Amino acid sequence: MLKVEGLNIKYGAIHAVKGIDLEVNEGEIVTLIGANGAGKTSILKALSGLVKPSAGTITYDGKVLNKCSAQDIMKLGISHVPEGRRIFAGMTVLENLELGAYQRKDKDGIKRDLEAVYDRFPILKDRSKQNAATLSGGEQQMLAMGRALMANPKILLLDEPSMGLAPILVKEIFNIIKDINAKGTTVLLVEQNARMALSIAHRAYVMETGNIVMSGTGKELSESEEIQKAYLGG
Ligand code: ATP
Numbered sequence: 001m002l003k004v005e006g007l008n009i010k011y012g013a014i015h016a017v018k019g020i021d022l023e024v025n026e027g028e029i030v031t032l033i034g035a036n037g038a039g040k041t042s043i044l045k046a047l048s049g050l051v052k053p054s055a056g057t058i059t060y061d062g063k064v065l066n067k068c069s070a071q072d073i074m075k076l077g078i079s080h081v082p083e084g085r086r087i088f089a090g091m092t093v094l095e096n097l098e099l100g101a102y103q104r105k106d107k108d109g110i111k112r113d114l115e116a117v118y119d120r121f122p123i124l125k126d127r128s129k130q131n132a133a134t135l136s137g138g139e140q141q142m143l144a145m146g147r148a149l150m151a152n153p154k155i156l157l158l159d160e161p162s163m164g165l166a167p168i169l170v171k172e173i174f175n176i177i178k179d180i181n182a183k184g185t186t187v188l189l190v191e192q193n194a195r196m197a198l199s200i201a202h203r204a205y206v207m208e209t210g211n212i213v214m215s216g217t218g219k220e221l222s223e224s225e226e227i228q229k230a231y232l233g234g
Pocket residue numbers: 011014016034035036037038039040041042043083192
């Protein structure tokens with residue numbers, strides 16, 4: 001479905017991603033784990049057209065995405081929930097959700113998806129008229145995910161959805177990700193919380209300073225001694 005080959009990303013003299021290959025197959029949850037600054041966010045940004053690769057190829061359903069705009073990529077069905085949520089603070093919850101669907105014209109589909117988002121995140125329905133800035137951290141994460149789902153994506157790119165959340169909410173967010181996937185959306189998940197990410201991922205890649213140093217099923221990696229020592233505190 002999504003294939004990345006020889007991807008390089010540079011910011012001036014900083015070589016953030018150094019020729020990585022990865023693949024996401026339809027129906028999977030794939031996670032990218034690794035230390036701060038390893039290049040995980042940069043990869044998601046390249047996939048959604050927010051940064052241009054300096055070399056390599058990104059293909060999605062056989063189409064090369066390298067030169068596509070972020071808007072075109074979204075239209076193709078790739079939706080990005082950025083790190084730190086980035087909700088629109090001066091707008092209500094409902095306006096934020098509607099913005100997620102701004103490229104769609106199928107009014108009935110939009111209405112159906114709004115109901116589906118409200119079913120998944122009932123708190124967003126309760127708060128629909130409230131300024132999004134007044135939501136709690138967990139609620140803002142739900143809003144950011146809900147907004148991405150309003151684009152009716154085939155692939156959801158999630159950047160650190162558990163960041164800054166209380167443990168009970170972290171669990172809830174991961175359950176929601178699993179459920180979104182079970183209902184047919186493919187997921188590429190970047191996480192610092194390696195334990196939780198590996199527990200829900202079909203496959204995983206481990207990044208260190210711009211390189212992928214290990215890959216395998218979520219189970220294989222969570223059982224690996226090396227991974228346990230480096231990322232799971234065991
Ligand atoms: P984290 O888990 O801390 O978010 P990450 O693995 O997502 O880290 P990236 O955000 O992709 O890592 O950053 C990779 C490297 O590229 C880092 O060294 C970072 O400082 C650098 N970098 C990222 N964005 C820029 C930018 N716009 N300009 C310069 N350097 C950048």
